[in-house]
Amino acid sequence: MKPPGAPPPSLPELVRVEDRMTFIYLEHSVVHRESNAITATDQRGTVHLPAASLGALLLGPGTKVSHHAMMLLAESGSTVVWVGEQGVRYYAHGRSLARSSRLLEAQARLVSNQSFRLGVAREMYAMRFPGEDTSGLTMQQLRGREGARVRRVYREESQRTGVPWTGRTYDVAYFEAGDPVNQALSAAHTSLYGVVHSVIVALGCSPGLGFVHTGHVRSFVYDVADLYKAELTIPVAFDIAHQGLTDVGGATRRAVRDLMYGGAFLSRCVRDIQHLLLPDQDADGIESSLSEDVVQLWDGTRRNVASGTSYESYEDVY
Incomplete structure (x- = not known):
């Protein structure tokens, strides 16, 4: 019928x-x-x-x-x-935009090998430190350098806007407990996480397989979002705090929304994720492979064989 x-x-x-x-x-x-x-x-x-x-x-x-x-x-x-x-x-x-599991498999392979995982983490930090060589740094050294960079960004934004800065303090269960700039930072980062999460699932990647963050269902979301905070959400938060508004959370979310409007950030985020997981592949090739609707069988080695076929003996495969 x-x-x-x-x-x-x-x-x-x-x-x-x-x-x-x-x-x-x-x-x-x-x-x-x-x-x-x-x-x-x-x-x-x-x-x-x-x-x-x-x-x-x-x-x-x-x-x-x-x-x-x-x-x-x-x-x-x-x-x-x-x-x-x-x-x-x-x-x-709903479903992933990708029909191929190529990015997901690359993500799983990289995060499951300590050397590969460190390489991706170094590249993430390198994207935040333009012109600096991170290839020989340990995770401890990378965290220390990142901490110093973020503290410097906070000081610079405080000086630019005139908003006093005493440190990042917040209560997850009580949003209003923080001062205006900390409220704005929480709202801005949460909004950024939402956009990044949407991109990750649309590409067919796992939000939970992080390289720097680990043990949480959104570890990879936090990894990718950290690439943009110093450039996007931290300045927005200080701008909102400077305005002395009553509804800090709502105003911050709308400001981040306007910053994202037009889709340019989505495209940038896609390119960055593809670069991190498949650094040796050009963007056009990755896009083409993600649209392939092909199911194969794992052969126990580095090769795959066609599915939908009855293999009666080992010789039938070869």
């Missing part, structure tokens, strides 16, 4: 990942399906979105999505991420 509705697009019809729209953010709308297009309806009317050319659909506050819409997005190789206002917080996600 033929299933109802329009047939899903075939693999050759799907747009390659690198040629897709990076993401579309929706809020206060109803998301449904019409043939092979996603529709978004709000008080202004209905727009049609080509599912096969959509990378990630970010669903913000006030959105409702139908079962048929989710089916089409899955068939089209798109991912859905439920986020906060303008994408600054991550809540949940």
